[in-house]
Structure formats: structure tokens, C-alpha cells
Amino acid sequence: MNHTVKSIFLAAAVSFASVNAQASTLGKSDFIVQELPTNPQLAQNTNQDFLLHENNGSSYLYVEQQEGAVLTIFDVTDPAHMKLAASVRTEAHGAYDFVSPIGTSAELIMFRDGSGTAVLDLRKHNAPRVVAIQGPATAPTEMLGTAGYLSSMQHAYFPVHQARDIQLVETSLTPRVVTTVSEVTRQINRSETGTVFLLNTGKVIAIRRLDAEREYANEQERLRDND
Template structure:
């Protein structure tokens, strides 16, 4: 998977995210410096308002970046095109067989993601060779896929040992604007189950009680676009 995509929270110098008590949320929130923009689920495509448990980012060979979100307790997989954070679009929204809620655990090579189902009985692999038409395949195996390795383009090497996946504990977060003279809470995110950051654009995606929330860093986006234009001009 593209090394610039990391499941970690990237912060600008002007904004901090802390685990704190809840405050009322707002739509289209801007920091004092205008560098941070918070887009709540209601500001995004309708599918962003569906609740989910897990998400991850994937970049394809054509320079597009997609956000994959497990929704409706594993009954639906929605793919958002987040290449341009200012214009997030739905690339696909697909119903899934009734296998139950699941979590995206780790990348497997450049075109797959390992999935663990929360009932503890099943594992799977999400095939990403067609980024906007992913295919989820469950595997009848007791091997430890978490430490698995790819063997060429069609093989997987996994240790024959037990592994129990433990989902992360959901927490409340506040986004605090520290660009102002007096640091000010901008928005509260309730029960954040998962988050992921695209370091290229400085965009962080949160999966919370309201669905998908996006924190954008305008200066990072601008710098990325300038670098892209320079690259295309060479």
C-alpha cells in the first residue's frame, strides 16, 4: 500500500486533537487562521451519514486516493473518492453478504486489505485490483493472516497459529483551534471508532457516531496541488 497513507492522526501546527468531554458540534467549522476546515457528515455525500466501524485509505496506480468504509454492521461497503478533499465523491456503495461487522486490519501487498470479522470466527481479504469495484472474500483458515506475507501475485504465506483481533476502543475527541489567541474547541467527535490520515493532503478522516467527519488542512492541500502541477509540467 502507498507508504504516504498512514492510519495515524496528522496534526497541523495550528490544531490539536485531544480526548476531552463533549461540546456541541457545528457544521463547516473553520479555525481562526482558516487553515483547518471541519466537514461533518451532513456536509458530505449522503452515504457519509451511515454509521460504520472501520475505514482505510488506498491509492491506485493512477494517482487517485479512495477511502473505504465498512457500514451498517458489515452489510455495506462504501468507497469515497477523496483525491480532492474539497470535492469528496462516492465512487461505489455496495451491499455485502450477511457476514457481520468487520474491521480493516492491514494492507496485504499493494492491492489487498486483510479483514477481521468481529464475531471472531471469520477472516477475509478485500481485493483492490479494481479500486472502485472491490471484492470481499472470506477465508476458511485458522492461520494468522495478520502476520501473513504475499507470495508473488497470487499466494499468501501465513503462520499456522491462532490470532485474536481486538478492535480499538471508541473515544470522544475534540478538535481545538490553537491558532487563535485563546485556544478554542471547534467541534466534538463522539465515539470515534477509527481514523486515518492522507499525509499528502493533510486530510484526516474520522468514523464517529454521526458517520464520517473530515478535517482538512488547506495549506497542505495547496502545497500538494502546486507540487502536482510542477510534476505534470516536467
């Protein structure tokens, strides 16, 4: 497969404080930077964490909001047509972090206040449920396949996501800084399409790699032709 070598640098910016998260208007580019559409009522709420999950050939981005009370769900299967799928209320009692997959349809979550863990049931992609773990379970230190995990009070892990500024630097055409996104707390890469998702206050920013999208589309077409 013929790959065109292009570089994307996602590095902490020292002296940039402004956010420019719109599609590039500086001429032809290998990248598109866009803000995912969100529910206006939730746009100003702080995002705690997010998760990229595959379900029956589709890709969904789950964004935790309102101190764990709401999950906003984006359908990101087609990078050119990413859309808001749903915003649902959960039974989570506080802000949490996504820790580890459990099989193919669930995710272990850990509450940031140290109160324990729970399971996020994702079998219905538009209707996720938070299922409490019976007993005072602590953070996992070793996953035991999909059947359970070991935990240790001495080694409990509580993720801390320090905000940082991230630059997108294009090098394949005219070398330049395409955009800077400030106060980013999390980053997820979707390798199949080359899409990078950045999480900051009230926003989810998507960085699209057009060459990777074309390659992915061609591969999907070849697979369909071989069926």
C-alpha cells in the same frame, strides 16, 4: 520547501458530549471540518471500520456499514471536492476489521465474531469483492510479504475500537477549540494532503488542513511542469 509551523491536537476530550462537525464560522481558520456526503439510506447505520486506499493516483475511503454487508466508497483524491463514489453490497457474513494490505490491490480483513479472515479485492475501486479464505484461517500474527501470513490460536488479535471524543484545537491564529467530535471509533490520516478522517456512528468527518492542501497542490503542479 518552506513549511509554516502549525499545530493540530487531536486529543480525547473528557467533558464534551456534543458534536459540532460543520465548517468553522468563527472567522478565518487554517482548518475546515466537514461531514462527508453519504447515502441517506445508510446514514443512520453503524460504521464498523474504514480504510484509505490508493488506486492509480486516486485516493478512496472505504467505509464498512450494515454489519459488513455494505461498503460505502468516497473519492477523497481532491480534499476540496470529496464525494460519494458508490455504495456496494459485499458477500461478507458479518462485521469485520481491516487488518493489513496485501500487495497494492487487496486488504486482509478479520471478522469480529472470531470466524476467521478473508481478502477484500480492491482491483476495481468501485466494485470491491470479499473473497473467502478456504479453511478455518485465524487472525494473522506475522505477514509474509504479499504471499501469505502466519497465524496463532494463542495470539489471535481482535481489534477493539473504544469510542472517544476528539477535539480539534487551533493554535496558529487565535488559540481556540474549533470543534469536538464525539463517539469516534477510528481515525485515518492522509499525510499527502494533511486530511484527517474520523469515523463515528453514521458519519465520516473530514478535517482539512488548508496549508497542507496548498503545499500538495503546488508540489503536484511542479511535477506536471517537470514531465
